[in-house]
Amino acid sequence: MLRNIGIRIRTNICNRCLKNIGIERLYHNPGSYSSQELTNQKHKKSLFHLRLSTNNQRLISFWGASTANDWSKAISDAEKIVGYPTSFMSLRCLLSDELSNIAVQMRKLVGTKHPLLKTARGFVYDGKHTMQTRGLVVLLISKAAVGTEVPSEQELIAGIHPKQRQLAEISEMIYTANLIHKGVIDVSDMSAEDGCQKDLEFGNKMAVLSGDFLLASASMGLAELHNTKVVEIVSGAIGDLMRAEFTELCSPRGTPSLTSSTTYQDWETQTFLSSGSLLAKCCQSTLELAGHCKEMQDKAFQYGKHLAFAHQLHEDLQPFTHPTDENGDQISLGSAPVILHYSKPENKPHLNRLLDSHVDQKKLRDTILSGTAVEETKRHCKENGKIAINAIESFPSSEAKTALENMINAVTNNSR
């Protein structure tokens, strides 16, 4: 089934999972990639998801190619700490009857431009879309909070309660479901070259069903946690993900649009709704599950929220700090540097000219680099990183806490 749609299992799957479910390992020449090569510019693009280094240790970059090194090191260190294959969720869902069915049907979409194809491929293949980071952060913060006040009778494995692991999986399911549903297309807007209408409608059908399946599984998983407070918090996060698609910063097709009244605050709202909320609320919930007090929960919430902000600012900076190569990052009109630039009174008059014409990426980039917006974005990034680190300051020293700090450093160091 998996092979049918061209997903290569060797990507995000850990040894343990493969053994558990008895899938043949499909690694290509383990050991053929050294960690040295990872940093090699030439291999940067093609290797940014997952490769095995010489000692069979996995290195992953979830958040973009340009910082593969810092980020992948932070992640691979962190995964060892929680002792858990964070890729487990995608595998279990992929192997369910329902999604197997979808996978088989998906062949019909080959040759169309339906986004579901890309999402499915990215499910286990592509590193760009941060597949499993939420789950990892949830586990780390669970572990980092141990020793503060957790009731001792709880059975913890590697410092983490089974319910917290379940929550980590749920956070990934919700994220993936949202990714899939955001890829539903408005059929009437499509042209013939995107694929024939019947195929695109079929793609939508598959996208709706697989997203619904993940959401229903997440809902069942939440109910099984036997904590209605957590159900309420996480349901709120799902609602926020939906709200993110209806904001004024979000145009009808889900791409950002700018007006003369757009401010940095709008950017913050958008970022909170689209990624901060889920991360923050899952961090909060995992401490609720372990019986931590409101104050600790709030600290976890702050960490999650500001990690998401720092990370998004870091992402928004990439087109400016790392000049684009052939298919490099496009500058999004909803990104922080653009908003910061055009929200200045002296630049506002020029906004209409930008919006009226087709966006010339190079010109836009030069315009923004000529001002102070990029520096301001870097400052915001650093500030958010600082708030996140301060939020967990009172947590006892542990390798989990260090890992959480390293993740922040991996995104803020780049904002020098």
Add this chain to the structure above:
Amino acid sequence: MTTFDLAYCNSCRSCYTKSFQTPSQSTKYYARQHKLLSRKFESDHSHSLSTATTQTQHLDPFELVRSDLQTLSDDIKQELHPYEKELASVSQYHFDGKGKSFRPMIAMLMAKAVNTHNEKPLELSRNQRKCAMIAEMIHTSSLVHDDVIDDSDTRRGKPSIHKNWGERKAILGGDYIMAMASMALARMGNERIVLAYSQILEDLVKGEFMQLGSKEDENERFAHYLKKTFKKTASLIANSCKSVAILAESTEETIEMAYQYGRNVGIAFQLVDDLLDFTSCENVMGKPTAADLKLGLATAPVLFAAQQHPSLNEMIMRRFSQPGDVAAARQYVAKSDGVEQTRYLATQHCNAAIQNIRTFKHSIEQDALVTVTSKVINRLK
């Protein structure tokens, strides 16, 4: 369990409820049941539904909960007030008070019946009202998604959401309704009820998946269809009946009876829906139908007809995809007694539902729930 046609009920349970799954009761069992059913149909057709309900026919079930239903749409809108205006419009679109409110009505009647049974104040508790509201929210949210999946242009007499806002926003709006329903649900603070409603979500989506595939084996096909019917329609009604019973601090037995009532009525409701898809055109009322066949779905009337006309099996397998299949299938159904058998099966479920609700102490709401069953059978006839 009721004494009514016990063998049949066992069979149902084996395919509808996880906890009672008995793999040994296989397809052959179903085939046998079906023959039994056909024979019963001839000899036993007058079986008691009409007599059981005539005495309470004067009661309008809607009337008993009218005041509760009146505020339903407004209550739902209270839950759906995002800052984003467009999302507010999309998510509130169908809550204009014009829906049938069939599901909340049953939940409310059941709540009152079970309150009386437990010698509690008759009126709905705040949380019981919430249950009815959440049932309607979940139902609507799934309709929004179904309309995209089936590409239906109208819903409740107006353009469906995706016709106005596009497929993408319809789906995201549907998700939003679902998320807000979950939030309202969680705020009640009852873990068991959260579980019951999560089961509904799981059943709805699994039912939708089941609709994608069909079974090779003819006998399995009917069990597959009934299981799908339970998941797609009856689970919501059954679990909301169960939830209002839980909130009334009922015994496990009472909770089970409430659940079974909802399950039976739910299945009957869908069976009648499926047969109306064939009969409403014959009666020359309303628009041309056979919507299910056009979607490639084989429902009870077709499955029964295939027993008498085996050439239908091939069409079922190819999901009526060849030109002329839909018309031919309709003819076969008309020639067979598929529609009557479907109605009879629905009647049986309604009779079982009556038996379920009759285990409660008497109340007018109980009578109304009996009336509901006959309304389910006789609607749009």
